[in-house]
Amino acid sequence: MARTEATAPTVAVRLDYxxxxxxxxxxxxxxxxxxxxxxxxxxxxxxxxxxGAHLVEVExxxxxxxxxxxxxxxxxxxxxxxCRLTAALDKVFGKRLIVIGGGxxxxxxxxxxxxxxxxxxxxxxxxxxxxxxxxxxxxxxxxVRAVAxxxxxxxxxxxxSIMGGEITKAVKELQSAGIPVICLNMVGTVPEVADLVVTxxxxxxxxxxxxxxxxxxxDLARQKGRRY
Amino acid sequence: MARTEATAPTVAVRLDYxxxxxxxxxxxxxxxxxxxxxxxxxxxxxxxxxxGAHLVEVExxxxxxxxxxxxxxxxxxxxxxxCRLTAALDKVFGKRLIVIGGGxxxxxxxxxxxxxxxxxxxxxxxxxxxxxxxxxxxxxxxxVRAVAxxxxxxxxxxxxSIMGGEITKAVKELQSAGIPVICLNMVGTVPEVADLVVTxxxxxxxxxxxxxxxxxxxDLARQKGRRY
Numbered sequence: 001m002a003r004t005e006a007t008a009p010t011v012a013v014r015l016d017y018x019x020x021x022x023x024x025x026x027x028x029x030x031x032x033x034x035x036x037x038x039x040x041x042x043x044x045x046x047x048x049x050x051x052g053a054h055l056v057e058v059e060x061x062x063x064x065x066x067x068x069x070x071x072x073x074x075x076x077x078x079x080x081x082x083c084r085l086t087a088a089l090d091k092v093f094g095k096r097l098i099v100i101g102g103g104x105x106x107x108x109x110x111x112x113x114x115x116x117x118x119x120x121x122x123x124x125x126x127x128x129x130x131x132x133x134x135x136x137x138x139x140x141x142x143x144v145r146a147v148a149x150x151x152x153x154x155x156x157x158x159x160x161s162i163m164g165g166e167i168t169k170a171v172k173e174l175q176s177a178g179i180p181v182i183c184l185n186m187v188g189t190v191p192e193v194a195d196l197v198v199t200x201x202x203x204x205x206x207x208x209x210x211x212x213x214x215x216x217x218x219d220l221a222r223q224k225g226r227r228y
Numbered sequence: 229m230a231r232t233e234a235t236a237p238t239v240a241v242r243l244d245y246x247x248x249x250x251x252x253x254x255x256x257x258x259x260x261x262x263x264x265x266x267x268x269x270x271x272x273x274x275x276x277x278x279x280g281a282h283l284v285e286v287e288x289x290x291x292x293x294x295x296x297x298x299x300x301x302x303x304x305x306x307x308x309x310x311c312r313l314t315a316a317l318d319k320v321f322g323k324r325l326i327v328i329g330g331g332x333x334x335x336x337x338x339x340x341x342x343x344x345x346x347x348x349x350x351x352x353x354x355x356x357x358x359x360x361x362x363x364x365x366x367x368x369x370x371x372v373r374a375v376a377x378x379x380x381x382x383x384x385x386x387x388x389s390i391m392g393g394e395i396t397k398a399v400k401e402l403q404s405a406g407i408p409v410i411c412l413n414m415v416g417t418v419p420e421v422a423d424l425v426v427t428x429x430x431x432x433x434x435x436x437x438x439x440x441x442x443x444x445x446x447d448l449a450r451q452k453g454r455r456y
Contacts, residue, residue, distance in 0.1 A: 012377070014376070014377060019265075020265075021259075021260040021263055021264060021265045021292065022257075022260040023265075024256045024260070024265065024266045025253065025256040025257040025259070025260040025266075028252045028253040028256050028257075029250075029253040029256075029257065031249075031253070032249040032250040032252070032253040035249055036249060037247075037248075037249045037251075037252065038252045038253075038269065039269075039271045040269060040270060040271060041266065041267075041268060041269035042268060042377065042378070042379040043267045043268060043379060044376065044377060044378065044379050044381075045405070045406065059377035059379075064249065086373070086374065086376075086377055087370055087373070087374055089374065089377060089378070092360075092370055092371050092374040093360050093371070093374070094360070102346055103346060106342055106346065107339050107342045107343045107346070108339075110338050110339065110342050110357075110359075111335050111336075111338065111339050114334055114335045114338050114359050114361055115335045117359075117360070117361050118330055118331060118334065118335070118361035121360070121361050121362060121363075122363060126360070127360075127361075128358060128359060128360040129338075129358075129359045129360075130356060130357075130358040130359070131338070131342050131345075131356060131357045131358070131359070132320075132321050132322070132345070132349070132354070132355075132356040132357075133342055133345050133346035133349050133355075134349060135349075135350060142315055142320055143320050143321070145314070145315070146314065146315055146317065146320040146321070148242070148272065149240070149242060149270065149272060149287035149314055149317060150270070150272065150287075150317070151270040151271060151272050151287075153272075177273065177285075178273060
């Protein structure tokens with residue numbers, strides 16, 4: 001159940017429109033009527049115009065329709081102020097390695113991951129390294145669980161010195177959602193359940209990126225339970 | 229037009245349902261009917277069940293309705309297989325600093341940004357550092373423009389040695405969308421238009437995070453055109 005199933009290309013548009021509860025319902029009904037499917041919606045900005053109108057800017061990705069069809073549908077919506085094509089986020093930012101942890105470890109792990117992603121991206125990959133430094137069992141467990149809600153997330157790297165309890169439960173849930181977990185060698189039960197344990201944080205970042213890169217000959221599934 | 233306008237809290241749910249073009253239209257129509265607004269939708273996973281049904285997993289964030297109201301509406305949808313509450317992404321991953329660039333510079337800039345975000349997050353902030361290493365004028369310009377499509381993006385740090393031309397145009401567009409741009413001191417015209425120019429990459433990462441942290445006494449707007 002890894003997240004590698006091929007997905008159809010999407011058309012991405014950026015829309016400005018008058019912010020009403022039924023605006024998204026209108027948009028998705030029209031898109032569905034033409035045979036398309038809304039796959040992504042992000043509310044990126046809200047503001048009030050000099051005329052008092054509350055506007056919202058949204059990034060929308062639609063599967064199954066051509067560009068002119070999507071813009072043609074959207075241009076007819078009531079309340080629309082602007083509609084322009086943009087690049088689908090997976091084409092620009094690609095796959096995501098998520099890094100969570102704290103202190104000196106996370107900074108070194110990210111250094112390794114970004115250096116390795118740079119090398120793969122030079123050869124045509126698109127790999128992002130998205131990081132949040134956090135401490136505390138509840139904070140960390142919540143963040144690990146939320147990785148399942150991130151589109152384009154392909155692996156999680158946990159970089160800290162002690163992680164267990166609720167975090168370990170969250171790691172197992174994430175793995176069952178198809179996302180492998182790499183961690184540093186550390187105190188606690190997380191290394192017992194991780195897909196790969198690496199002692200050096202720079203190497204951990206490097207290996208985590210290798211694990212999601214199509215340009216690397218490295219299969220995380222064959223590393224299950226190994227420690228380096 | 230900075231992206232700091234207060235937004236209402238959202239209820240976040242994770243849904244599994246049978247993948248049809250009109251499923252999102254159904255969901256958003258029901259949500260709007262109850263007075264809520266769909267703010268975020270991410271398609272995180274797709275798979276085929278043993279019974280042959282094509283399922284999709286989606287993370288959805290709704291504004292203006294209580295948790296039980298949202299789950300009550302969604303539970304009645306045809307084709308729904310699972311619906312569970314999750315944490316809204318802005319509560320878990322918070323504000324985002326986006327870092328784009330290449331080579332040794334980007335790795336050092338991210339090291340500084342993540343170390344600084346760690347210090348602010350210990351004091352109650354939630355700041356993520358999201359990075360993509362890229363080279364080439366067109367690639368970089370496209371990524372800079374796409375930052376405007378990322379929800380929760382608060383600032384962009386450009387870490388490279390030469391950036392100008394189309395990238396400089398993209399920087400101006402991004403600034404007009406309310407996102408400040410910090411860059412390294414480098415060859416090209418990007419430093420001429422950036423909101424802040426910093427020579428040392430570790431300090432550039434640090435200052436970029438200070439610029440979006442409420443826990444820092446540092447106002448990017450007062451640095452316009454300064455070089456360090």
